[in-house]
Amino acid sequence: MELAHKLLSHLFPSRCILCQKALHQVIELCPECYTSLPHNESCCQRCALPLPEELGNSILCGRCISKAPAFDYAHSLFRYEGSVIGMVHQLKFGEKISHARSIGEMLWARLLQTGESPDCLLPVALHDSRLRQRGFNQSIEISRVMAKKSGIPVEYDAVARHRRTSAQTGLDAKLRKKNLKGAFAVVRTIAYEHVLIIDDVMTTGATVDELARLLKNNGVMRVGVLTIARAPLRC
Numbered sequence: 286m287e288l289a290h291k292l293l294s295h296l297f298p299s300r301c302i303l304c305q306k307a308l309h310q311v312i313e314l315c316p317e318c319y320t321s322l323p324h325n326e327s328c329c330q331r332c333a334l335p336l337p338e339e340l341g342n343s344i345l346c347g348r349c350i351s352k353a354p355a356f357d358y359a360h361s362l363f364r365y366e367g368s369v370i371g372m373v374h375q376l377k378f379g380e381k382i383s384h385a386r387s388i389g390e391m392l393w394a395r396l397l398q399t400g401e402s403p404d405c406l407l408p409v410a411l412h413d414s415r416l417r418q419r420g421f422n423q424s425i426e427i428s429r430v431m432a433k434k435s436g437i438p439v440e441y442d443a444v445a446r447h448r449r450t451s452a453q454t455g456l457d458a459k460l461r462k463k464n465l466k467g468a469f470a471v472v473r474t475i476a477y478e479h480v481l482i483i484d485d486v487m488t489t490g491a492t493v494d495e496l497a498r499l500l501k502n503n504g505v506m507r508v509g510v511l512t513i514a515r516a517p518l519r520c
């Protein structure tokens with residue numbers, strides 16, 4: 286079996302997402318491309334907002350100091366810039382759903398580093414009409430890969446996207462918050478103490494903050510957020 290697998294991966298190698306180089310590994314990013322990506326290492330320790338390199342990752346950003354978010358922690362693999370933008374777009378708009386496997390593997394490795402042990406994964410729900418339009422939910426695809434690696438269950442339908450929110454792109458933080466008010470609703474009891482929200486990109490954090498508040502109001506004790514990328518603050 287092992288030999289057959291080796292032979293197959295030799296005959297049909299996977300390719301690096303970014304440079305198309307043939308690879309014989311699970312994560313489809315060659316070491317060079319992986320290193321060259323903007324890893325979100327210097328960031329706010331609470332909300333993962335990218336910060337200048339010299340600040341490290343053990344301080345809070347101004348926003349978290351003035352008002353703590355509803356979630357307890359957030360981690361992002363990358364900053365939402367450079368080739369990460371294209372990678373996320375290819376996944377999100379269905380051009381390369383296969384990216385979900387590599388991204389799920391990387392997110393799982395990231396979660397292990399944090400030492401957090403959530404009881405369930407909660408992919409951010411899309412509104413039904415958007416789901417129909419796209420045919421799939423990228424956050425669910427990533428969560429599935431993580432669940433397979435970790436054995437942590439995925440909560441698919443306890444939270445519904447009640448109202449279709451207009452696209453968040455182009456709205457500032459205040460408008461995003463207003464746009465999201467009442468967007469999610471708990472439709473089934475959530476019997477978990479520690480929930481990890483999974484999403485592709487965290488921009489201002491308004492979506493996951495709204496969701497985390499809802500979860501806490503429904504008895505969840507600890508809420509974390511794990512995303513592929515975190516957008517830098519727009520000036």
Ligand SMILES: [Zn+2]
Pocket residue numbers: 301302303304305306314315316317318319
């Ligand atoms: Zn590469």
Ligand SMILES: [Zn+2]
Pocket residue numbers: 329330331332333334345346347348349350
């Ligand atoms: Zn922060």
